[in-house]
Amino acid sequence: MAIYHLNARGCSPSTGAGAVRKAAYQSGQALVEERSGQLCDYARKERVAAQGLALPAGTPPIDRGALWNEAERVWAEAGGGKELVAKRFEFALPVELDERGRLACVRDFCALFPTKACDWAIHDDGRGGNPHAHVLVSALDLGAEGFVPRTKAQKGQSWYLVQNDGGERIAVPATGWAAAKAAGWQKLYNFEDGKRRTMKQARAEGLGAKDRVSKSPVKMHRTEGRSAREVEKEQLVEVRAAWASIANRHLAAHAAATGVATQAIDHRSNKDRGLEEQPTVHEGGVGLIGHADKVKLNEEIKARNERLRVLRSELKNEGDTLEQLKRELAELERKRGRIESAKRARAQGRHRGALAKRRRTAMATAAAAAAAQQRVAAAAVDQTDTRAELLVQLDEQIAALDLKIRQLQSGGTAKMLSGPLLKAAELGAERKKLADERNRLAGGGPAPRRPEPPRPEQNRPRGPRH
Structure with a gap:
C-alpha cells in the first residue's frame, strides 16, 4: 500500500555534510571532493536502481562530480559559513508503480525546481518493500555560465x-x-x-x-523580514503537498490502466487530517541499523490503530444508536407534552364547569336562604299578630269568666248558692287554663293561682251541737 514519507535536510560543508559526499552516497559513484582531496566511495551500491541529473534548460552538459565541486567552490568564494550548498530530499515511492512509473514520479518532482540543479537517485533493495528516492537540489540557480551567486542584497x-x-x-x-x-x-x-x-x-x-x-x-x-524557520517550514509544506499531488496523479493513472482500486497518499499529518491514529515511522532499507526494531514498532502501531478503528467504529455505532434513542425520546416527550396539554385543557374545562355549577348552586342556595329568611320574617310577623289576637281573645274570655264567677259568687243563702258556686268553681278552673295559655303566649310563666270559689259544703250552716 502506498505510504507518504518525505523529509528534507540542509547540505553545508561547514557541518561536514558536503554536496560531493551526498552525491556520491546516493548515486553509488566514487567522487573526489576537490575541496579536501578525499575520495568519496560508499558501499551498498547494488541498491541504486537508477540515477541521473536534471538540469535547467540551456545548461551545458556536466558530470556529477564537476557539478557539485563547482557548487562548493562558489560557496567557498562567497565566504562559506553556514550557507547551504544544496537541500537533500528523501521520499518514498509508491510500491504499486513499476520502475517506469517511479522514474516518472522522480522526474516530475525535479521539475518543481526549474532553475536549480537536481541530482536524483532511486534506491530499491529488490524486495519491493522500500523503494525511495534521493534528490539533491542546489541552493543556487544554475545557468549557462554556471551557478549564479546571490547578490549582496539577496545574500544579506x-x-x-x-x-x-x-x-x-x-x-x-x-x-x-x-x-x-x-x-x-x-x-x-x-x-x-x-x-x-x-x-x-x-x-x-x-x-x-x-x-x-x-x-x-x-x-x-534575509529578504522577507520573517522568521527563517517559518519560511523554511512553509516552503517544506509546499514541496510535501506537491509531491503528494505528483504521486496521486501517477497512482490514478496506474489504477485506470490496470483496473485496480485507486490508492492515494496525503501529505498532511494525522492531526491536520483529524485522525486520532498514531503515525507509523519510516522503516528504511532492510539491513540498516534499527530496521528490525522499526518494523516491529510499526506492527505494534498498526495493530493498535486497528484496535482504535474498531473501538471508534463501535463507539460511532453506539453514538448513532444513542442519537436515535435521543430522537425517539424527544418525540415521546413531545407526544407526552401534547397529551398533558390536552389533559390540562380538559381538567381546566371540568374545573370551570364545576366552578360554574358551584356558583349556580351557591346563588340558588343564597336565593333560597334569602327567601326562607323572608318567609321566617313574615311568619314571625304573622305569629306576632296572631299571638296578639289570641292574647286579646284570651283576655276577653278571662274577663267574661271573671264576671260570671263574680255573679255566681254573689247571692243569697248557702243553699241557694251551692249550684252557682259549683259552676263558678268550674269556670275558675277554665279561667286558670286560659290564663296559663295567655301567659305562655305572652312569654310569661303560669298564671297566678286565684282562690278557688268556696265549695257548697263550706257555706252550709252548721247545726246545733248536741
Whole structure:
C-alpha cells in the first residue's frame, strides 16, 4: 500500500555534510571532493536502481562530480559559513508503480525546481518493500555560465529578532547587534511552551537556557523580514503537498490502466487530517541499523490503530444508536407534552364547569336562604299578630269568666248558692287554663293561682251541737 514519507535536510560543508559526499552516497559513484582531496566511495551500491541529473534548460552538459565541486567552490568564494550548498530530499515511492512509473514520479518532482540543479537517485533493495528516492537540489540557480551567486542584497546577513523592556520588537542585522545591545535591546529565543522570550523575561519567570527550544536566537529571513524557520517550514509544506499531488496523479493513472482500486497518499499529518491514529515511522532499507526494531514498532502501531478503528467504529455505532434513542425520546416527550396539554385543557374545562355549577348552586342556595329568611320574617310577623289576637281573645274570655264567677259568687243563702258556686268553681278552673295559655303566649310563666270559689259544703250552716 502506498505510504507518504518525505523529509528534507540542509547540505553545508561547514557541518561536514558536503554536496560531493551526498552525491556520491546516493548515486553509488566514487567522487573526489576537490575541496579536501578525499575520495568519496560508499558501499551498498547494488541498491541504486537508477540515477541521473536534471538540469535547467540551456545548461551545458556536466558530470556529477564537476557539478557539485563547482557548487562548493562558489560557496567557498562567497565566504562559506553556514550557507547551504544544496537541500537533500528523501521520499518514498509508491510500491504499486513499476520502475517506469517511479522514474516518472522522480522526474516530475525535479521539475518543481526549474532553475536549480537536481541530482536524483532511486534506491530499491529488490524486495519491493522500500523503494525511495534521493534528490539533491542546489541552493543556487544554475545557468549557462554556471551557478549564479546571490547578490549582496539577496545574500544579506543574519537578522535577529530583538525586544526592549517596553515590549517593542524589531529586526536587527548581525553587524548592528553590538550597538543594539548597548541600547538595551535583547535577543528573543523560542521556548518549549511555544512562547518567545528574552532571557531576562525567562529568568523573571523562573525559566532558564534548558527551557529553550535551541540555543540559537530567533533569526529573521534575509529578504522577507520573517522568521527563517517559518519560511523554511512553509516552503517544506509546499514541496510535501506537491509531491503528494505528483504521486496521486501517477497512482490514478496506474489504477485506470490496470483496473485496480485507486490508492492515494496525503501529505498532511494525522492531526491536520483529524485522525486520532498514531503515525507509523519510516522503516528504511532492510539491513540498516534499527530496521528490525522499526518494523516491529510499526506492527505494534498498526495493530493498535486497528484496535482504535474498531473501538471508534463501535463507539460511532453506539453514538448513532444513542442519537436515535435521543430522537425517539424527544418525540415521546413531545407526544407526552401534547397529551398533558390536552389533559390540562380538559381538567381546566371540568374545573370551570364545576366552578360554574358551584356558583349556580351557591346563588340558588343564597336565593333560597334569602327567601326562607323572608318567609321566617313574615311568619314571625304573622305569629306576632296572631299571638296578639289570641292574647286579646284570651283576655276577653278571662274577663267574661271573671264576671260570671263574680255573679255566681254573689247571692243569697248557702243553699241557694251551692249550684252557682259549683259552676263558678268550674269556670275558675277554665279561667286558670286560659290564663296559663295567655301567659305562655305572652312569654310569661303560669298564671297566678286565684282562690278557688268556696265549695257548697263550706257555706252550709252548721247545726246545733248536741
